[in-house]
Amino acid sequence: MRILIVSSEVAPLAKTGGLADVAGSLPPILEQFGHEMAVCMPKYRAVTEGGFATEPVGPISILIGSEPVDGAIEKTILPGSRVPVYLIAQDAYFNREGLYDVEGRGYPDNLARFSFFCRGVLQWLEKSSWIPDIIHCNDWQTALIPLLIKTEFNLYPELSNLKTLFTIHNLAYQGLFPAEQIAIAGIGWDQFHIDGVEFWGQISLLKGGLVHADYLSTVSQAYSEEIQTEEFGCGLNGILRKRAARLCGILNGADYSTWDPATDTFIERNYSAETVSQGKAANKKELIRQFGLSPECLSRPLIGIVTRLAYQKGIDLLVEALPDLLKSDVALTILGTGELNLEEALSRLGNEYSGSCGVRIAYDERMAHLIEAGADMFLMPSRYEPCGLSQLYSLKYGTIPIVRSTGGLADTIRDADEDPEGNGFVFEESSAAALKDTVDRAIVAFRTAQRWNEIVRRAMAQDFSWSTAARAYEKLYRKILREAGV
Ligand code: ADP
Ligand code: GLC
Secondary structure: OEEEEEOOOEOOOEOOOHHHHHHHHHHHHHHHOOOEEEEEEEOOHHHHHOOOOOEEEEEEEEEEOOEEEEEEEEEEEOOOOOOEEEEEEOHHHHOOOOOOEEOOEEOOOHHHHHHHHHHHHHHHHHHOOOOOOEEEEEOHHHOHHHHHHHHOOOOOHHHOOOEEEEEEOOOOOOOEEEHHHHHHHOOOHHHOOOOOOEEOOEEEHHHHHHHHOOEEEEOOHHHHHHOOOOOOOOOOHHHHHHOHHHEEEOOOOEOOOOOOOOOOOOOOOOOOHHHHHHHHHHHHHHHHHHOOOOHHHHHOOEEEEEEEEOHHHOHHHHHHHHHHHOOOOOEEEEEEEEOHHHHHHHHHHHHHOOOOEEEEEOOOHHHHHHHHHHOOEEEEOOOOOOOOOHHHHHHHOOOEEEEEOOHHHHHHOOEOOOOOOOOEEEEOOOOHHHHHHHHHHHHHHHHOHHHHHHHHHHHHHOOOEHHHHHHHHHHHHHHHHHOOOO
16 A cells, blocks of 8 residues: 655654654554555754755645745655655744744644645645555644545545545644634635534634544544543544544554663663663663762662653642652652643752652653663553553563553553553552552562562563554555545
8 A cells, every 4th residue: 555644743853742653653664564655744943953864855835824835845764764754844834943832832823834734745745646545644733634635626636535544642632723714724614614623613623634534543442432432532522423433543552673671772771671680770870870869769669750741641640749759768750841830840849859859851862761761660640641652661661650540551551469460550540649559559569579570571571562553554544445435
């Protein structure tokens, strides 16, 4: 098959979270399976600063409102593969510091930016001799594509039969814009109704994708069911229930070419299941040194956290639980950026408990790897989690996940106190008390070396490699191509 994956971020070119990991890992595997792959993403400043060589492909010109905006298509190769990445370049839109926001504030022209992106992809395809069988879109930034293919036959006649899969990585980010901006996206008022892009008086790009894509998927089985409920449906549960027969969950994989303690180039000492004790000890020592924690922390269970600091991630529960948690014999290293109030609260706690709680407010790839390698446990108290990749990485590093039972976390982590095959510790209730109780249970297990080593051994033996997910996507693409219409 010819498959085009469209994503607003793709690792290692530009990344803010797990979406980039997925968009960077899935195409090369599908290519290994014999498919013709291409990827489209915006050409952000990060791509230029990352030193990725690009070559020009051709110009594009897109109407944004009534103004033609010129841009270009450039090409690079996804590192470590032969997959071409077509970059939608427009300096005024994309040559900026952040991908979607700066200092936590969304760019006011995001509708123009991602309309340009989606239309740029289609204009390039319309002119190109390479027409995919299927376009696999991801999250709201790409959601206009299914809508435009289904509604703008005049502009994109060559593409009108193209099939689309739309993957929801996070239903809470919807691409909501004021109704009066509709002309910027270039869509007509005839789309602005309850079965179209209208959402409580606003434009929801995500909804446009959910309505018009041939098929929908999300990144875990549990999340695909949760989003059909009022609690997790973000107001879109009705439409998702309506489309339930065309919605499925495919659990993400972990890319072990980047996330494997045996080969990881970012960490202090490489290790495998056989050498985990020595390996962890060396990485833990380095982690404690880099965070400036007291040397006593070496013998304490060390909890690592690497996360976007967002409500989704339940970090406010951690902030509430921390003073109490630190009364137990435990240490923490926390790496994250995001909402200002959470950054401030964590920094304050980091200053107050500097000997045992290290806080770094930063986006730091190298440190993320060192935390996975050096910590004993990895905490994810998420309120909801479509899939979550960090718990999968943690298993591979023998860093036992402590998670809230939701979405992909519920699908991948089983509680070692309840299940003889358990690979982590799990809590149900979204509360500081439940979080603390569960960390305490993990600490008890940690204190019994033989039991802990068993859990670590089981965790490290698990295989969440991408090939399972890639086979599932392959099967899904085939099914979509077989079936006609929505
Ligand atoms: P989400 O996509 O919701 O943020 P995931 O668990 O799917 O959550 O993926 C998070 C990815 O982003 C992981 O690869 C993680 O290591 C990375 N990450 C998150 N925050 C940071 C940070 N501050 N520095 C470096 N990497 C980070
Ligand atoms: C989103 C979700 C996360 C998921 C990632 C990749 O960012 O929040 O749970 O792992 O997308 O699918």
